[in-house]
Amino acid sequence: MSANTRPYRARHAMGEKVRGEALVARDGFSARYDLDRQRGIFSRPTHALAGQSYVGKVLVLETAKGGVATAWMLYEMRSRGMAPAALVFNSVNPILAQGAALADIAMLAGFDEDITVAIASGAKVEVDPAARTIAIIG
């Protein structure tokens, strides 16, 4: 895959700079509804990423879905080394932001383009919250 130098800029950002492989889908995210947190995979059968591992990935998704539990669960997942490396969403709800804040997981949200279209699954990306950007690096 060829590197794309243009970074995508988010309106909201928090956390530290991180690099990783993107796991992308045009679907929502709820730690309670969608994940088997013990195995580190998406488990809801109707989820676009069902069966796939999110551990260590830069998760690029459409939006946060219901459930306040995600606010604790990200911290718990991180404590076992079973969390995504970063969360990059077109739109987030407060729960995801609160959870990322507690768990110290890098997060970006709110783009001019559809970020789930702009980034391909499997791409190597760098998330830089200080600059509010995600860039494809390979």
Next chain:
Amino acid sequence: MKLNDEERDILAGKFGAVPRLALEHQIKVGDFFGAQDFVPVTQAHVMADTESLGEAGVRWLERLAAEKEGRRRVRIPTLTDPRGTDFAKAAFLGQTPAMLSLEERAIAALVKLGVMMTDTCINYQTVQPATLNEHVAFGDTGVVIYSNSVCGARSNYEGGPSALAAGLTGRTPRYGFHLLEPRRATLSVRVEFTPRSLNEWGAAGGVIGRLAGHYWAVPLIEGIESPPGSDALKHFGAAMASYGSVALYHVVGITPEAQRRSDVASASLPEHRVRHADIDALVRAYRKQDRVDVVVFSAPQLSILELRTLAELSAGRRFTIPVLAVTSPQVKPDADRMGYTRTIEAAGGTVLSGMCFYQSYAREIAQAKGWKVLATNSAKMVNILGGYGYVPMLASMEACVEAGETGRLA
């Protein structure tokens, strides 16, 4: 964020490490959403079941609780959402000693922090509803959407750590639904029928939640003729929040901020219609088979009125599969006193208190009990339990009770 003198003192550690940590967390979140300042809140409601907390979350609470007396207590009434178990029924649910021990540790830590162990997701029915324009920091999406929409109070979704932080500081960052502009409608939904039962209200909420699709969407709903009552709006909102992450809706002429459409809506909004066929389609999508392993009434916890109806439907029956009804610790003594618990349990059912089925290790319960196919009248629960390995099916309370007797959903 702009901080006042008291907030600067909290941040400087004048009141100790616990409120400082809480405020630091709140500033991180407030900055993320561009909050200008904090707003005082009157109550907080903390979702802190141990299935979500895990060992790491309980240790986090215990670290706060280890601060010395007088420097760790919440400043405002701070309530809890359902716990991960009903200790009296844990053996029946197949829960392990490790789960119960984690739960006991979480409770001990929360009590040390001054949290009121109300263990309810229907505090707007059982403890104290927030009032019009009252700023609160509520967890549980069902509580937030009900309080915002039906009561006209102002809250964002506050996850456990943030709700507890709000309890400890008495304030929350002023963003989202604490402000007026985000409370205006962003889509218009005409409902072409009036739901008749709680499962239909839930299914309608689910359909509208899917249409809305995200937290910042505020549906303006028209076509509902008269106020359907608290339990109907409870299921309606809980499902809308669950399917769509929606935190606020308006029903013209029924919810307090939308006496007229123009109160909350500009002339042009994206228009949607919801027909009975849409909720039939939602129900059909979950309907995989007739045979049922377990019937569960929960999510949200049942009000005393729902338990009354369930008792009437259960009277004189003989359940052949487990039938669970989950309520709050405020309602349970009333249900006991009025004989509803006795009637439901005489039929072979079980009334649980202070937990909520999906927040109580539902995956482990499924494995321990061999429960897979589940019937419920809660649209919220069918949306959640698919991820926990269940085949959940949505039906009326009457049909679910019938299934409890025959083992099949008619």
